[in-house]
Amino acid sequence: MRKLYFLLPGTTNKFACGGLWAELKTLKLAQQICAAEVVTYRQREPEHLWLNDLLSNDDTFRALDDVIFVMSWGFDVVKLAPKLKHLNVIYHAHSAGYGFNLPASVPIITVSRNTLGYWGQRSPHALIYYLPNEISDQFQNWHGDRDIDVLVQSRKSSNYLMKQLIPALQKQCRVEVINSYVENLEGLFNRAKVYLYDSAEYWEIQGVTEGFGLQPMEALACGCQVFSSVNHGLSDYLDPAFNCYKIAGYSQEFDVQRIIKTIQNPPKLSLAASVLAEYRSENIIQRLTVILEDLNEFFDHKQRYQGNIPELSYWYITKLRSQRILAKLKKKFKL
Structure with a gap:
């Protein structure tokens, strides 16, 4: 499997939030399947790789065919995606509604079915997957007194x-x-x-x-x-x-x-225990393994073939709507 580079603005308290903790949890789960590490792009940190270094070094850049970049910070995707457009990149989508579009060449992994549905409509020709966030095993009912x-x-x-x-x-x-x-x-x-x-x-x-x-x-x-x-x-x-x-x-x-x-x-x-099981690490690792196998197969294919399914652009949708209206008028007036 290709190595995963999880793109984060930084990992210090400056960037602390639920999205950061969830992404770092996903990184640890991914490391049980393949090589994976953090790459920062806003704040240089000595213990992590720096994105600009990877992209500016010719030798390193040539090796990036064997890497998958994982974008997750919604507000930064608009800037990151163009920088990485010739590389293997996926979007790990937490929240939805940022307003940007992604090409079909960028697969999307969503943390909820709600977000899955959003991207299923917004990016219908991209590969899309569902991978829920992990609920750690320490969150259990101790059956003690509640004060x-x-x-x-x-x-x-x-x-x-x-x-x-x-x-x-x-x-x-x-x-x-x-x-x-x-x-x-x-x-x-x-x-x-x-x-x-x-x-x-x-x-x-x-x-x-x-x-x-x-x-x-x-x-x-x-x-x-x-x-x-x-x-x-x-x-x-x-x-x-x-x-x-x-x-x-x-x-x-x-x-x-x-x-x-x-x-x-x-x-x-x-x-129900069956519902909770979906969010425990064992199930998530199993799902992530299947998803990563699928993604590696896709990026192998992408090296040989160009995408050729029309995107649902504004002009393409306008054309289809016009054709529909014209067809109705022809039927009504029997033209």
Whole structure:
């Protein structure tokens, strides 16, 4: 198999976010299948390769036929893709909605079925795959005492959640709000009875989608009862009234009523073991192995053949629509 170069702007706290952690997790899983390492392109780091060095060195450049570059930082794809257009490159798509298009020569691996559908329409002639993010094995239900009634992380939470619902709940139960990075999140999830997550407003402001929504799944895996929005990637696995509850349901009073009822009489909603298994490392490694075999076969083919399926460009679609209208007029007037 070809070596994988995971393109990241940097790996320090400056770039810390869920997307970075998810990409580094995928890198570690990929290293169990083939050679793989990080290449940075915004911040030079002594322990990692630097993209411009790879592209500017003639000897190194010639060796890149045996490499696959993995783009993932959505805001940077527009600049990266042209630089790598003559090389083997794929896009590991987390969020959707950045507005750019990719040629059919760039395969796409998506972390959710929601994103899969987005790229299935936007790039219909590219190879597209589904590879969910990993839920680490430490996220398990310890079946211990739960001394926190309600747990919420302030990051990505809506104004409604932080300024209306939480103050109302604090009058009736113990609420813990997380405002910073937590090393042992699985420990907190195992102490909490209810976990609240409401990211729809945040992603609407950002103008892109919730790519996966890791925390509600991690909370469910730890036995929390989850009240969550179901926007974008969250809809892959959340099933309101069956494994979770929909938050921001009509009124603050109704939310408070349902949450207090859940604290006092836990309904034991949870993700089925078969659902969780899809997101554990064993299944992801199996899927990634199949995907990488397929990608290597594609890049072998790409060296010998040019793509020849018409892209769904603006002018191509306009032409097809015009032909359709003309055909209807001919039929109507029997021309």
